[in-house]
Amino acid sequence: MTAPRSRPGRRAHNRSMSALVLQSDFGLDDGAVSAMYGVAVGVDPGLRIHDVTHNIPPYDIWEGSYRLAQVLSYWPEGTVFVSVVDPGVGSDRLSVVARTATGHLVVTPDNGTLTHLDAIFGITELREIDETRHRRPGSEESYTFHGRDIYAFTGARLAAGIASFEDVGPALDPAALVRLPIAEPELADGRVTGTIDTLDVRYGSLWTSIPRTLFAQLGVGPGDRVTVRVRHHDTVVHAAQVTYARSFAAVEVGESLLYVNSLDRMAIAINRGHYARAFSLGTGASWHVTLDPVR
Amino acid sequence: MTAPRSRPGRRAHNRSMSALVLQSDFGLDDGAVSAMYGVAVGVDPGLRIHDVTHNIPPYDIWEGSYRLAQVLSYWPEGTVFVSVVDPGVGSDRLSVVARTATGHLVVTPDNGTLTHLDAIFGITELREIDETRHRRPGSEESYTFHGRDIYAFTGARLAAGIASFEDVGPALDPAALVRLPIAEPELADGRVTGTIDTLDVRYGSLWTSIPRTLFAQLGVGPGDRVTVRVRHHDTVVHAAQVTYARSFAAVEVGESLLYVNSLDRMAIAINRGHYARAFSLGTGASWHVTLDPVR
Amino acid sequence: MTAPRSRPGRRAHNRSMSALVLQSDFGLDDGAVSAMYGVAVGVDPGLRIHDVTHNIPPYDIWEGSYRLAQVLSYWPEGTVFVSVVDPGVGSDRLSVVARTATGHLVVTPDNGTLTHLDAIFGITELREIDETRHRRPGSEESYTFHGRDIYAFTGARLAAGIASFEDVGPALDPAALVRLPIAEPELADGRVTGTIDTLDVRYGSLWTSIPRTLFAQLGVGPGDRVTVRVRHHDTVVHAAQVTYARSFAAVEVGESLLYVNSLDRMAIAINRGHYARAFSLGTGASWHVTLDPVR
Numbered sequence: 001m002t003a004p005r006s007r008p009g010r011r012a013h014n015r016s017m018s019a020l021v022l023q024s025d026f027g028l029d030d031g032a033v034s035a036m037y038g039v040a041v042g043v044d045p046g047l048r049i050h051d052v053t054h055n056i057p058p059y060d061i062w063e064g065s066y067r068l069a070q071v072l073s074y075w076p077e078g079t080v081f082v083s084v085v086d087p088g089v090g091s092d093r094l095s096v097v098a099r100t101a102t103g104h105l106v107v108t109p110d111n112g113t114l115t116h117l118d119a120i121f122g123i124t125e126l127r128e129i130d131e132t133r134h135r136r137p138g139s140e141e142s143y144t145f146h147g148r149d150i151y152a153f154t155g156a157r158l159a160a161g162i163a164s165f166e167d168v169g170p171a172l173d174p175a176a177l178v179r180l181p182i183a184e185p186e187l188a189d190g191r192v193t194g195t196i197d198t199l200d201v202r203y204g205s206l207w208t209s210i211p212r213t214l215f216a217q218l219g220v221g222p223g224d225r226v227t228v229r230v231r232h233h234d235t236v237v238h239a240a241q242v243t244y245a246r247s248f249a250a251v252e253v254g255e256s257l258l259y260v261n262s263l264d265r266m267a268i269a270i271n272r273g274h275y276a277r278a279f280s281l282g283t284g285a286s287w288h289v290t291l292d293p294v295r
Numbered sequence: 296m297t298a299p300r301s302r303p304g305r306r307a308h309n310r311s312m313s314a315l316v317l318q319s320d321f322g323l324d325d326g327a328v329s330a331m332y333g334v335a336v337g338v339d340p341g342l343r344i345h346d347v348t349h350n351i352p353p354y355d356i357w358e359g360s361y362r363l364a365q366v367l368s369y370w371p372e373g374t375v376f377v378s379v380v381d382p383g384v385g386s387d388r389l390s391v392v393a394r395t396a397t398g399h400l401v402v403t404p405d406n407g408t409l410t411h412l413d414a415i416f417g418i419t420e421l422r423e424i425d426e427t428r429h430r431r432p433g434s435e436e437s438y439t440f441h442g443r444d445i446y447a448f449t450g451a452r453l454a455a456g457i458a459s460f461e462d463v464g465p466a467l468d469p470a471a472l473v474r475l476p477i478a479e480p481e482l483a484d485g486r487v488t489g490t491i492d493t494l495d496v497r498y499g500s501l502w503t504s505i506p507r508t509l510f511a512q513l514g515v516g517p518g519d520r521v522t523v524r525v526r527h528h529d530t531v532v533h534a535a536q537v538t539y540a541r542s543f544a545a546v547e548v549g550e551s552l553l554y555v556n557s558l559d560r561m562a563i564a565i566n567r568g569h570y571a572r573a574f575s576l577g578t579g580a581s582w583h584v585t586l587d588p589v590r
Numbered sequence: 591m592t593a594p595r596s597r598p599g600r601r602a603h604n605r606s607m608s609a610l611v612l613q614s615d616f617g618l619d620d621g622a623v624s625a626m627y628g629v630a631v632g633v634d635p636g637l638r639i640h641d642v643t644h645n646i647p648p649y650d651i652w653e654g655s656y657r658l659a660q661v662l663s664y665w666p667e668g669t670v671f672v673s674v675v676d677p678g679v680g681s682d683r684l685s686v687v688a689r690t691a692t693g694h695l696v697v698t699p700d701n702g703t704l705t706h707l708d709a710i711f712g713i714t715e716l717r718e719i720d721e722t723r724h725r726r727p728g729s730e731e732s733y734t735f736h737g738r739d740i741y742a743f744t745g746a747r748l749a750a751g752i753a754s755f756e757d758v759g760p761a762l763d764p765a766a767l768v769r770l771p772i773a774e775p776e777l778a779d780g781r782v783t784g785t786i787d788t789l790d791v792r793y794g795s796l797w798t799s800i801p802r803t804l805f806a807q808l809g810v811g812p813g814d815r816v817t818v819r820v821r822h823h824d825t826v827v828h829a830a831q832v833t834y835a836r837s838f839a840a841v842e843v844g845e846s847l848l849y850v851n852s853l854d855r856m857a858i859a860i861n862r863g864h865y866a867r868a869f870s871l872g873t874g875a876s877w878h879v880t881l882d883p884v885r
Contacts, residue, residue, distance in 0.1 A: 019631050021624070028323075028618075029350045029496040031365035034316070035557065037345050038369035041314050045343065045371065048635065050627050055619045058497050059567055070621035074628035074738065076635065087567060090542020143541040145557045148369065201619040202648055246733040247680020262625065262735045272649055272677060323618075324645045324791040326660035329611070330852065332640050333664035336609050340638065340666065353792055354862055382862060385837020438836040440852045443664065 017044075018078040020159035021071075023052035023064060024147060025085045035145075036082075036152035039136055043156035052081070059087040061112045062180055062284065066198050068106065069116035070263055077103035082155035083113050084147035093178075095150055097158070097168050099125040105165060107155040109146070112180040119182060120263075123174045129154055130169035181285060185210045187217055191292040192266075196230070196283045200267070204274030206230075206281065208289050210266040218293050220244050225294040226258050228268055230279075233286050238279045241294060242268060258291065266291060312339075313373040315454035318347035318362060319442060320355065320380045330440075331377075331447035334431055338451035347376070354382040356407045357475055357579065361493045363401065364411035365558055372398035377450035378408050379442035388473075390445055392453070392463050394420040400460060402450040404441070407475040414477060415558075418469045424449055425464035476580060480505045482512055486587040487561075491525070491578045495562065499569030501525075501576060503584050505561040513588050515539050520589040521553050523563055525574075528581050533574045536589060537563060553586065561586065607634075608668040610749035613642035613657060614737060615650065615675045625735075626672075626742035629726055633746035642671070649677040651702045652770055652874065656788045658696065659706035660853055667693035672745035673703050674737035683768075685719040685740055687748070687758050695755060697745040699736070702770040709772060710853075713764045719744055720759035771875060775800045777807055781882040782856075786820070786873045790857070794864030796820075796871065798879050800856040808883050810834050815884040816848050818858055820869075823876050828869045831884060832858060848881065856881060 020040055026032040033054050040049055052071050056064045064085035072081070086093075086109045094110040101122035106114065107129070114123055131150055134157070139149035157163040185194035185208075194209035220226060222244060230238040242256040248271045251257045256275065261267040268289070269275050281287065315335055321327040328349050335344050347366050351359045359380035367376070381404045389405040396417035401409065402424070409418055426445055429452070434444035452458040480489035480503075489504035515521060517539060525533040537551040543566045546552045551570065556562040563584070564570050576582065610630055616622040623644050630639050642661050646654045654675035662671070676699045684700040691712035696704065697719070704713055721740055724747070729739035747753040775784035775798075784799035810816060812834060820828040832846040838861045841847045846865065851857035858879075859865050871877065 017635070019635060021628075025497070027497040028348055030493075031347055031362045032495075032557075034345070034347045034366045035369040038316075038366060038371070038374070041343070041345070041374075042369070042371045045312070045314060048631070049345075050624070050631070050639075052621055052624045053618055067621045071624045071628060074625040074632070076628070076632045079628070079631075088544050091544030142555075142557070144543065144554055148557070198620075200622075202615070202617040248734065249678050249681030259734055262622075262732070262738070320792070322792040323643055325788075326642055326657045327790075327852075329640070329642045329661045330664040333611075333661060333666070333669070336638070336640070336669075337664070337666045340607075340609060344640075383839050386839030436850075437852070439838065439849055443852070 016078070016161045017046065017048070018080050018159045019075065020047055020049045020155055021052060021075060021079055021081045022049065022054070022152065023056065023067060023081065023083040024054045025056040025058045025060065025064065026054050026147070028054055032147070035148045039148055039152045040156035043153065043162065044160035047156060047160055052083070056085050059085065061085050061087070063198060065113050065115040065117070065180060068113070069120050072100065072104055072117060072121060073102060075104065079104050080155050080159040081106045082151045083108040084151050085113060086111065086146060089146050090143050095129040095131060095146065096172065097127050097129060097154070097165060098123045098174070099165060105158055107151050107158070110178050112178050114177055115180040115182060118174070118177060118179065123177060125165070126172040126174045126177065127165065128169040128172055134163070134168055182209070183285065185214055187214055190218065191290055192218065193288060193290045195285055196281065196287040196289055198283050199276050200261070200269070203269060204276040204278070205261070205267050205269035206275055206289065207261055207263070208266045208268070210289070210291065212260045212264050212266065215266050215291060218291070220293050222246050222250070227292040227294055228258065229290040229292065230281055231288040232282070238281060311373070311456045312341065313375050313454045314343045314345060314370065315450055316345045316347060316370060316374055316376045317349070317447065318351065318359060318376065318378040319349045320351040320353045320359065321349050321442070323349055327442070330443045334443050334447045335451035338448065338457065339455035342451060342455055347378070351380050354380065356380050356382070358493060360408050360410040360412070360475065363408070364415050367395065367399055367412060367416060368397060370399065374399050375450050375454040376401045377446045378403040379446050380408060381406065381441060384441050385438050390424040390426060390441065391467065392422050392424060392449070392460060393418045393469070394460060400453055402446050402453070405473050407473050409472055410475040410477060413469070413472060413474065418472060420460070421467040421469045421472065422460065423464045423467055429458070429463055477504070478580065480509055482509055485513065486585055487513065488583060488585045490580055491576065491582040491584055493578050494571050495556070495564070498564060499571040499573070500556070500562050500564035501570055501584065502556055502558070503561045503563070505584075505586065507555045507559050507561065510561050510586060513586070515588050517541050517545070522587040522589055523553065524585040524587065525576055526583040527577070533576060606668070606751045607636065607638070608670055608749045609665065610637055610639045610745055611642060611665060611669055611671045612639065612644070612742065613646065613654060613671065613673040614644045615646040615648050615654065616644050616737070618644055622737070625738045629738050629742045630746035633743065633752065634750035637746060637750055642673070646675050649675065651675050651677070653788060655703050655705045655707070655770060658703070659710050662690065662694055662707060662711060663692060665694065669694050670745050670749040671696045672741045673698040674741050675703060676701065676736060679736050680733050685721060685736065686762065687717050687719060687744070687755060688713045688764070689715040689755060695748055697741050697748070700768050702768050704767055705770040705772060708764070708767060708769065713767060715755070716762040716764045716767065717755065718759040718762055724753070724758055772799070773875065775804055777804055780808065781880055782808065783878060783880045785875055786871065786877040786879055788873050789866050790851070790859070793859060794866040794868070795851070795857050795859035796865055796879065797851055797853070798856045798858070800879075800881065802850045802854050802856065805856050805881060808881070810883050812836050812840070817882040817884055818848065819880040819882065820871055821878040822872070828871060
C-alpha cells in the first residue's frame with residue numbers, strides 16, 4: 001500500500017511545473033485531505049500544493065462551483081485546480097478536466113461544479129479522464145474515494161507536467177457540461193434584480209449575482225441611497241435603504257452599505273455586523289434581491 | 296529568541312529530503328501550529344511541510360493514533376510524521392521515533408499514539424529521542440511545549456536529512472511500546488463483530504474495525520442485505536438492515552449502506568445523511584457493531 | 591483578470607528568498623485566503639507560503655497583534671509576515687511594513703496590529719507602503735480587499751527578494767505607530783498584577799501579561815501554592831489557589847496550575863480542563879489577574 005519514493009531525475013528540469021490547488025467538502029477534521037496531499041507528493045515531491053477551501057458544506061455543489069470562480073483569476077495561468085464535491089461518486093457521472101479561457105485547468109466530477117467558471121470565464125476545452133489509465137496504482141478496488149485515487153492523482157500529474165491535458169482522455173464538447181441552473185440578473189424599470197449567490201461567510205455579507213457593470217447602468221454614485229429588497233420565493237422578507245459606498249470605512253460602524261465585491265459584483269453588508277444573520281436571510285436560487293435607487 | 300537564518304550550502308545537495316507531515320490536537324485558532332512550522336523552516340527553509348490534521352479532539356490519543364493509520368500509506372516511503380497529542384507532557388513518558396514496516400518515520404510521545412500503526416502496518420524499529428541533544432537551541436527552560444521544541448525540531452532534522460534515525464538516541468524494543476487496548480474483530484456463528492473506531496467526521500459514517508477480508512468470508516455480495524446491530528457496553532442500542540454496496544451512488548439518497556472505506560474496512564453510512572447523529576451512536580472500545588447477513 | 595505565469599529566470603538565483611507567513615480574520619470557509627495565496631504564487635511560484643492563523647475573530651486587532659507576538663521568534667530571521675485584520679479598509683489608515691529588532695518584516699495596516707511586537711520585541715524601522723507603486727496590477731479599482739491586492743502582493747515581493755524594505759515607500763517614525771493601550775504588569779505588596787491577554791484557545795488556559803521574570807521576584811518555587819484573583823473591571827469574579835508547576839503532568843488531572851507559557855509569561859490552567867469556561871472568564875484590558883503567593 002506504500003507509494004514508491006519518487007526520484008525526480010533529469011526529467012524534472014525539462015518539465016513545466018504549475019501549482020496544484022485543492023478544494024473539497026471533506027473538512028479538515030480527519031485524514032481525507034491529507035491522503036490527497038500524500039498522493040500528490042508521491043507523484044512529485046517538488047509540487048507546490050495549496051487549497052481553495054475544504055469547508056464546502058457537504059454535498060454542496062453550488063458552493064463548490066462558486067468558490068472556484070471566486071479565486072480562479074488570482075492564480076497564475078496554468079494552475080491546476082482539483083475540486084471534489086462528489087455526492088455521485090460511484091455513479092456514471094463523468095470525471096473530467098476542463099480548460100478555461102483564462103488558461104487554468106480544473107479536475108472534477110462533471111456534476112455542476114464547473115457552472116460558475118463557465119458562466120463567468122468560459123470553459124473552452126473539456127476532456128474525460130480515462131480512469132483505466134489515470135488512477136493511483138493499487139486503487140483499482142477503491143470505489144468511494146475518487147478524490148484521492150483519480151482527481152488528486154491526475155491533478156498532480158498535470159501540475160507536475162508528467163501528463164498533458166491532451167493525455168487525460170477523449171475530448172468532450174464543453175456544451176455538454178452538466179450545469180446548475182443560474183438565473184441571469186435583469187435590469188428593468190430602473191432597477192436590477194438578481195439572486196443571493198453566497199455569503200462572505202465570516203462577515204455575513206450578501207454576495208449577489210448582479211455585476212457591477214449592470215448596476216452601473218442605474219447611474220448610482222458613491223454616497224447615493226439604494227433600496228434593497230429581498231424576496232424568498234415570492235414573498236418580500238426584507239427591505240432596507242443602504243448607502244452605496246466604495247468601502248466599509250465610508251459608513252459608520254453598524255451602518256449598512258452596498259459595495260462591489262472581489263468578484264466585481266454587488267454585495268450588501270453591515271459595517272462590522274453580519275447582514276445575513278441580522279435579517280435571517282439565506283442563499284441560493286430561491287433568494288432574489290432587487291436594488292432600486294432612491295430618487 | 297530568534298532562529299538564525301538558515302544557509303543551505305553544498306550540503307543541501309547531498310542530503311535526501313523527505314516530506315514532513317504534522318498532526319496535533321492544537322487546533323488552528325492560535326499560533327501553536329505556526330510555531331511548529333517556524334521551527335521546521337528554521338531547520339531547513341527548503342522543507343516541504345504538510346499536515347494530517349490539527350483538529351484531533353484535545354487529549355484524544357486514540358483519535359490521533361487512528362488518523363495516522365488512515366493516511367500513512369498514501370504518503371511516499373521516507374515521509375516523516377510528527378504527531379503531538381500529549382496530555383502527559385512533562386511526565387516521564389518517553390519521546391520516540393518509530394520506523395514502520397512501510398518505511399515511514401513517526402516522531403511522537405510514546406503514549407499510545409502508535410497503536411494503530413503497529414497493529415495495521417507494524418513498527419519494526421523504535422528509538423528514544425535523546426532530549427539533551429535533540430531539542431531546539433534555547434528551549435532548555437521550556438517544559439510545556441515539546442511539540443515545538445522537541446518533536447517538530449527532531450522531525451524537521453530527520454526530514455531534511457540532517458539527523459538520521461540512528462542518530463536520535465538509543466534503540467528500544469518495539470514490543471515495549473505503549474499500546475491502547477484494541478479488540479480483535481471476530482467471525483463467529485456466520486457474523487462478524489468489531490468496534491466503531493471512529494467517524495468519517497463530516498459525513499457521520501461509522502468506521503468499524505472489521506477488515507474487508509474478514510467480512511468477505513461471509514460471502515455477501517454487492518446488493519445483498521446485512522443487519523447492523525450496535526451495542527453500547529452490553530445493550531443493543533441500534534439495529535437496522537442496510538445494503539452492501541460498492542458506492543454511495545448504488546443506493547437512494549437517504550438510504551443506508553455498508554461499504555469498504557479508505558482503510559479497507561467496513562463502514563456504515565446514510566447516503567447524504569449523518570448515520571452517527573441520526574441514531575445517536577458514539578465511538579470507542581465500548582461501542583460494538585455486528586454485521587449479520589440477511590438470509 | 592488573470593495573473594501572468596511567472597518566469598523566474600536567472601534573477602531568481604541571485605535573490606534571497608524568505609518564507610512568507612500569512613495571518614487574517616478571513617477564516618478558511620470561503621476563497622479569501624486562497625486568493626491571497628494565488629497572488630503570492632503569481633509573484634513567485636517558488637515562494638514558501640505558510641500561516642499564523644486565519645481564525646482571528648473578525649475585526650479583533652488585539653488578538654491579531656497578540657498572535658504575531660506568539661509566533662514571531664520561532665520563525666527564522668528575514669521571514670516576512672502579512673497580517674490582515676483590517677476593519678478600517680478604505681479609510682485613511684496607513685499601510686506599512688515594520689522591521690523588528692529580531693530582523694523580521696511585518697506587512698499590515700497601521701491600526702494597532704503591531705502593538706505586542708513593539709512592546710515585546712521592538713519595532714526598529716517603519717515604512718509606509720506607496721500604494722500607487724505597490725499593488726497587484728489590475729487592482730486599481732478594488733477598494734475592499736487590500737489584504738489580497740496590497741498586503742499579500744507586497745509581502746510576496748519582499749519575501750521573494752523582488753522588492754526591498756527600502757523600496758516600499760517613505761520611512762516613518764516608529765514612535766508614531768498606532769498602539770492599542772496595554773497596561774504594564776506591576777509588582778507591589780508582594781504580589782504581581784497583570785491582564786488576561788488571551789486564551790490558549792483549545793485548552794482554555796489564561797495567558798496573562800505577567801512575564802516569568804517579574805513573577806520570579808516573588809521567590810515562588812515549583813510546588814508552591816499561589817492565590818489567583820481575577821477582577822473584571824473593579825469586581826473580583828474569581829479567586830482560587832493553584833500550584834506553581836513546571837508542567838501539566840506535575841498536577842493531577844482536573845487540578846489547576848500556574849505555569850510559564852510559550853511566550854515566557856505566566857499562564858493558568860486546569861490539567862485536561864478548560865479554565866476560562868469553567869469559571870466564565872474573559873480576555874482583554876478589563877480583565878485583571880493578581881498572583882499572590884500563599885505564605
